[in-house]
Amino acid sequence: MNETPLIPAGVKRCSKWQFSLWMAVVTAVLLWGVYAMYLIWYKGLNQTNMNDAYGFALWIWADLAVIALGGGAFFSGFLTYIVGKNELKNIINLAVVIGFICYSSALLILAIDIGQPLRGWFIFWHANVHSMLTEVAFCLSCYFAVLTIEFIPLILENPKLDKKPFWHHLSHNMHGIMAIFAATGVFLSFFHQGSLGGVAGVLYGRPFAFREHIFIWPFTFFLFTWSAAAYGPCFTILVTKITEMITRKKLVKDSAIHLFAKISGWMIITYIIAKSIDTIYWAFVTAPGMGFTLMDFYASSTYNIGLLFAEIVICGFIPGLILITKRGRENSFLLMSAIILGVIGVSLNRWVMVLQVMAVPVFSFNEWYTYMPSWQEVATTVLPVAYGLIVISLAHRYLPVFPQEKELNPID
């Protein structure tokens, strides 16, 4: 089959065999994950190393992490369509693709994670509106619909599809009202990102997780939305950089990257200040009220105070400060360091807010709970990575993801 009509005009792509080889490797990893997924669905959650103390584990972390990392989509949408930062149009397509991958992965992981996947829809049908998880499920699904809608026009820009009048018009018309979708997406994201923070923050039986509330929302609600908006762009930039590295060409102009990085930097700085205030209040007021000192929560060898330092200083203030300074973000090494630290930082935060919550003993006579994921859990968590690589590879090969690519890489 001749690929040429499928590849956007004016850009160069690697050879078919090279691409096929790459896809074969990634597909093999994907199949490993699919096999694990089959085992889990067929035999049940006994295939995992979760237990009654660790009901939430690797998967919930993966969910929270991918949604935070996919936060670049809603935030770039917000900046582009609502704030009017048109420069970001050059990166928003990728943000949407990443968002789509992240959210579809999150939904898949949730479907694996629940004990009765065939009853999963009860969360909608029998919704308990007071549960943070209900809010997560609704907003996540709705926002996934929005992301799909945002992704469709990009798919329709495939040269072959674009030739069909219906798809061409549809793409055009969807573009026309994209601001409305984007605004809806921002609204939904605000809530589900927040609700994911709320998932831990409302657990008043878990002193490590519980935070004071503003109205019905715990602090973590706002911190999660904020951190997703702050660190999501880091991941978008990181994926851009990795794609550039692999394809060995520049895909997005520095102006767009630097603008995005700068906004991200300021979001990180403000977030980490808020997070610090939250931590101080929690350490000195909330936790002691329940009979805990801060160090009680960091009394294990795995979960020691170094984690808190890493999260706030190394992966918070440092990348934030790099990104808000012009010289920092314009130095490619510092920029890369900052966005990598940022991605680690938000993932670490989500890890702590899921796994450390479970690990901390609430009774003085209990030991710290330990957990090591089974290979099935690891494989199903790697599965979305493989899936993401496949989608990004296909999208990059066949769709005009980077509007500036042609201009930056003219074909002689």
Add this chain to the structure above:
Amino acid sequence: MKIDRRSFLTYTTALVLGGAAGSMLTPAPWKLTDDVSIWTQNWPWTPVPEDGEVTYKQSVCTLCPGGCGINVRLIDGRPVKIKGLEDHPVNKGSLCPMGISGLQYLYGPSRVTSPLKREGKRGEGKWKKVSWEEALGAVTKKLAELRASGRPQSVACITGSDQGTTPNLIGRFLTAYGSPNYIRSATAQDAIEQAIYLTQGKQGTPVFDIENADFVLSFGSGILDGWGSAGRMFNLYGSQKPAKKIIQVEPRLSDTAAKANQWLGINPGTEGALALGLAHVIIKESLYDRNFVENFAFGFDDWTDDNGKTHDGFAKMVKNFAPDKVSKITGIDKAEIVSLARAFARASKPIAINGRGHGAIPGSIDESLAVQSLNALVGNINKPGGISAIPDSNYAKWPEVNIDEIASKGMQQPRIDGAGSEQFPNTRFLLNRLPEIINSAKGESPVQALLVTDANPMYTLPDTAATKKAFDRIPFIVSFSPYMDETASHADYILPNHSYLERLQDVPTAAGISRQVISLAKPVVKPTYETKHVGDSFILIAKALGGFIENAFPWEDYEAFLKETLKDQWRKLKKKGIIEIKYDLPEPLAFTFNTVSTKFEFYPTARGSVKQKQNSALPTYTPVPIEGDVQRFKLVLIPYDSIRLAGGAIANAPFMTKTVDDTVLKKQVGLLEINPATAKGLGLKEGATALLTTPKGETTVKVHLYEGIKPGIIAMPRGLGHTAYSEFLADKGINVNTLTGPIEDPGSGLDMAWGIRAKLIRI
């Protein structure tokens, strides 16, 4: 329009997509989603128990000798729940976890569901299902052969009890057949009974009237760990007055010790010394019951026999047990000893009891005598809140049994286990000696056929290897066990008894209770499998053997036999489930004893002839020799009992094993309790794996660091390490009996071992 491949693909795609979208508008996908979830709510492999009419049946639990009343809830005749019987005089509604687990002994993979004949090697687990005719026929044939060859005495029978009509029926069978070798499994009750016999001259079931006592001094008795009738003890503890004191003396902080008012950590095996030390203080400070000692006791003061020879009295003898010395022996602080003695003597109704843990091992006869003497010192004999004995029950009216010449000859042979011999005249059964006797026999085994019912010696006897070796020398073993226990799995034939909820059985008074209570265990459900009441099996074998043996069993079956032998009592028993024979305690100041002196004998004269070596029959303290070289084995291993682990003939139900803590069993490995200080010296951390070696065997264990155990002592529970039963019990932990061995009490022949030396190496 030309349909080429491309447009075909396009149209197909459009059709599929359109079809999918369109079908969403139909009810089909929604209905399917709903149906699928309804399916998950009704998975065919998740059982739905049938509902029906609720009824209750009352019976008695016979899983242990405790004799607690049970109330069984049934749905359309199907038992679904067991709870304690509220108005039963033994347990008053309380029940132990084993009793509550009862339904798991009715069904489950451990049940033997039909007669089995061994196919492969012994213990290999290869069986052939056979008919009852074949199984009974094979046993009859073997027994007939042995009789024909003039060796009826080479048939031995091991049972769990010798009280009640079923054991008596089996005893009658052996008598008619011609074998004196009826052997009851021994417990601490044997030593206590003998001590009571020696001091009071009464043969009977011991009574500990803890109900009415106000100060309970327990020398290691696990009164809240399953000692005696567990239901009764728990009920007593729960309803006792706050003023009642429990003092627990044992090297390990057991559940009993944890609930006691005071726990005294003692060097294991030195309980007897402590009892004498307490006696010392009580006598020295004149705190004893002068009236009882002066008027109703013999041998307190020095006395002169008919030959004019002067003997030391108890008072003189205990002068050797001053607190200083006893403190050194027992490891208990001198001041504690003195204050305990005073508190015990000054209490209005103090009682001292012994028998370690559940009482699996009889223990030294001197120790039991010392404890009985302590009770006598405070005048606590034959009165409320004290110690006495209920005469062996004789409610069944047995017709005389006539025996033929072969049987008569057989019955005149000495017992194989040596009980009742010149060496051990006061001991009735000595199962612990059997393996050694068989193993050391020259030529063929003195036991040619072994019948086992309500007992599991292959598991419960200390030194499992020796027991197995002995059993391997017995050519013919028959088990009547309803469960595939260790002994059954080494048998040649299994003639499975009904499970306890399926069979009729009278249950006589259990040890400890101050009233004579005979209860009737009634079938709450029809037999589920092809099993037969053990009484019926014996009657059928007797009938098949013919002659005098057949004549000794003129009844159609066990029920008919029960009806005829119990006579009047039967109607009452059947109707009420219980007959209670009021046991009247003698009036105070009217103490009469059946001893030579007609008094309570601090100096047990009946013991005189066997204590020649010692010159005196007085109980004294000589350290129980403990097996193992102290240089090689620096630690001491003691077995302990837990209410959540059945260490006896009937093993744990899955529910009980489920309650066992992960500090006792972790996956398939048993945990050994060790004091952190001792562990540190051995470089062992919590959960570390170690090799445990004793003179009897070795095993891999994990260690559990426990402050509640005396440094230098290590402890393992009884009840784990089964090799038979099912996956719910087998190969979990180690059977502590594989690591220990019996030590024969020179006075009684009973096993008096309390532990064994051991070595622990980190691996």
Add this chain to the structure above:
Amino acid sequence: MFPFCFEWAWDISHLVFMGGLWYALSIIGAGMTFAIVKTIFDCSGGHDNQDHGHH
């Protein structure tokens, strides 16, 4: 999620939460309907796709 599900209650929580949900769903639904309807209209209007300027 519907008033006929038995968990439903006419309380503030349900009104706010489900109100928000149905509001968002309506916008998404209306937006997509609009885009599709307009596309069909655009196509049936006989416009050649070449006539449209590229966005």
Add this chain to the structure above:
Amino acid sequence: MKDKNAKRYGMVIDLDKCTGCGSCMVGCYSENNVPFKADETNKLDSINWIRVYKITNNKTYPNTEVCYLPMPCMQCDGAHEGHSPCVSVCPAVATDYDYDTGIVSQIYTRCFGCRYCMAACPYHARKFNWWDPVWPADMEKYLSPNVSPRMRGVVEKCSFCFHRYQLARDKAYLEKREELEENEYQTACAEACPTGAITFGDLNNKHHAVYKLKNSPRAFRLLERLNTNPKVYYLTSKSWVRKAGDNYLAHEEPTKIKNNIKEHH
């Protein structure tokens, strides 16, 4: 929503009387069709609606003390009644607070196994069915029809034997009685406890034993400082046991801590 005749069923467990025998656990297994596996030594995948913990005072031999601590579901009221830690988080209303009895229910056929309730419960009262339950060799025959066996993939927990409440109420209804007698509705664990350490009844009813017991100076609740407001009370005469039942800062004394939340009446 709340009936004026509403009950608040609760439990008082006398730790001074508990001997750790495990009868409550076994009584519960057999009452509630709790499954069992070949290996139940991993207590984190072992289904127990009531679990007896063994705690020690951490002192060295011979000053060591042990206390057994049976823990069923605490049937928390939460800061305001109905706001139990688990009920408020269940996304599918599979666990609910019954305002007539104060009992937190679990609907197995509704639960889809997200385990959020387990994360929310500080008492580890909630257990997940990691496996399909199996009753081997005819053991299905002893299952009670009053409690449905659970399928794999759902959460379960102590229900204060709610089915017994229903049976007692049905009986009272047939006999045209409005109120239940104290002994008509008792949980299986309270019934099984051979030392009578567990007392069960309506905490609001002056005539019920629990009413008096919960006001004993020996009474306390587990993790009260989290404001879970449990309906299971404990009695102990040992200060170290009381201290182990909650978390305290170094300078704090358990009896002097005022709880933010008072129990409801």
